[in-house]
Amino acid sequence: MLVIHRRTPPQPSWAAEIHLNYEARSKSRLRCFAADGEDVGLFLERGQPPLRDGEFLQAEDGRVVRVCARPEHLLQVTCANTLELTRAAYHLGNRHVALQVGDGWLRLLDDHVLKAMLEQLGATVEPLEAPFQPEHGAYGGGHHHSHQGEEGFNYAPRLHQFGSPR
DSSP states (O other): EEEEEEOOOOOSSSSEEEOHHHHHHHOOOEEEETTTSOEEEOOOOTTTOOOOEEEEETTTTOOOEEEEOOOEEEEEESSSHHHHHHHHHHHHHHHHHHOOEEETTTEEOOOHHHHHHHTTTEEEEEEEEEEEEOOOOSSSSSSSSOOOOGGSSSSSOOOOOOTSSO
16 A cells, blocks of 8 residues: 655656545545555645645655546536626635636536526536636635734644633
């Protein structure tokens, strides 16, 4: 089994590729298979952003592995103008939908209920098969309520411990 514990900077060559959909790229613990069929175990640090298409990982045995985003069934949303597209984005964000933002379009995972809502708003919604790379979030390190300086934004969310002093 190819065991992976860490991300690595971009490399000029790699020994293996893993092809994962967005849900799988969002997990820190995952059993999957390399493109050549080799068994892979991901044990990445928790609280990190999802793996991105083209990102590199380093296995315990030193091999470099390239991450490839697998195409998924998506909806591509376009509108007649910027105001309508912003309105569509607002309604999707209000429902906490993972959303990929492009120049004049939005993409989300295929969902018939959201498709109907968007069409009711006047958006044009077309099915598309493509890799999905939604926005990760404004703060990057997970949801928290830090009142510290900027250094407080570089950690994973803390677990609340009842009865212990803060």
